[in-house]
Amino acid sequence: MNDTREHILKVAFNLFLVKSYKEVTMAELVEKTGMSKGAFYHYFRSKEQLFLEAIKNCMSSITPDFSILDKNSLYEFYHQYAVYQNRVLNSLQLDGDDLDRGLTVNYYSLVFDALKIFPSFREKLLEHEQDELKAWKGVISTARKNGEIRSFMNDEQIAKVFIYTNDGIALRISLIKDRSEDVSDTLLELWDSFYRGLKG
Template sequence: MNDTREHILKVAFNLFLVKSYKEVTMAELVEKTGMSKGAFYYYFKSKEQLFLEAIKSCMSSITPDFSIFDKNSLYEFYHQYVVYQNRILNSLQLYGDDLDRGLTVNYYSLVFDALKVFPSFRERLLEHEQDELKAWKEVISTAKKNGEIRSFMNDEQIAKVFIYTNDGIALRISLMKNRSEDVSDISDTLLELWDSFYMELKG
């Protein structure tokens, strides 16, 4: 990506996080980038265009590539996932310099803003949800076949427990805390619950 374009996206994302889509003005965006109005508008013609690009850029950066995780062991898969997620959550600080590290309430608000401004953005989120569910189901199916786990729950039910637990912990900690150690809190709590659930699945 062009360095100037990337600079604009990061500055914009930070502003949208700190404030909100409605509160941020184009004049403020131009000022914060330190660019001339003409140079700025060369890359982005409207706030809507910039907002969508900033959201997409961030989503692309933090969406897991499930193909890099071990698919032969559920235990290894979810441990690698936590390590990866830890790195991704820390990377959000690169976008939101004025914010605490990790997923914050501001980030969730930003996603809801995107859904209001661009209803089609929901399709992108649903695609990610389906990709994530598929990845979990595949490794869970393999874990059952090789005897790693046993459970009366079907693959999708088990997958949703892992996914929804992750979503719930991240949101709850974001709502309850406002500290720099949020990332480690999420990881520690998540692993504790996932390890316990895994032991139940092992029987």
């Protein structure tokens, strides 16, 4: 992706995050990028096109690269994942001078807007969910085979507990704007307890 296109996407995402899809105008987008109208429209012809690409760009940048996480130990995998997740949330909160930690909740609003405006966006979310579930199940299966964990729960159930806990904590911290609470600390406290139960 070229630098100009990347610049437009970053500026647009920050504007959509601070305001909302409906409130942001093309004129404002052009002004905030510091580009001429003609140069801007060379890259994006409509607000809808820009919005969808900005959301997809953000999603791809916050989706974990599971290949870099330790797959031989469930304990190491989820610890590395928690650190990564905290970095991602901080990048959403600090990506711009006028962004506040509490505005992370707007990310969720943007996703819901994208689902309303572009029904096909749901497929992208489902694809992300399946990739995440597959990665967790693979690590959990290995942990079970290696004797790291023993549980009556099947691999998918265990994976969903890890995933849904993560989703819930991220949303909760975003909604209550609790600056004292660190996502990775909270995740690890709960995940470590769950892990001890899985060890039997």
